[in-house]
Amino acid sequence: MKHRILPALAFALLASAPALAAQTSYQTNLGPMPLDDETKTVIAGRGDATAVLDGRTVTVKGSFHGLPSNATEAHIFTSPVAGVPGKQILDLDVTKATSGTISGTFKLSAQQAKDLRTGKLYIQINSEKAPPGYSWGPKGTLWGWLLPAHETVGQDVPQEGHWFIPQLDTPKS
Secondary structure, three states: OHHHHHHHHHHHHHHHHHHHOOOEEEEEEEEEOOOOOOOOOOOOOEEEEEEEEEOOEEEEEEEEEOOOOOEEEEEEEEOOOOOOOOEEEEEEEEOOOOOEEEEEEEEOOHHHHHHHHOOOEEEEEEEOOOOOOEOOEOOOOEEEEOEEOOOOOOOOOOOOOOOOOHHHHOOOO
């Protein structure tokens, strides 16, 4: 009897292994953060990015366009909660132009992987004309929080549910 159960158990474990090693996808819409009259003329543009978490390795790819000056750097930051500036943790490769791409592959620490899963990581692209930061944080040109991948639709397209606030699908821990 034991000999019949062990192969069945082994098969069940092997069959479930791909599900345990599944990749998790995240996305963000990168937008300008004009905070005052000074910044609204030098901070503009749009972009998007995806992040795929495979184990603790994350691969980030994205693009941007419409910056009023060349991009200078791009980073991933960790934040206490979505919407609050945090501290820089990873450097992304960035095209040093007004339109281009960002990318990077990183091995995350356990805490960084948890921060990604719980919506505490964001991407920031800086540009030449963006002024230096405030005492509470940087003024970066484009920002976007990495949240679980979700359906996005065009303007004026109705959609049911809370798709416009994907952080409701983000685990708390």
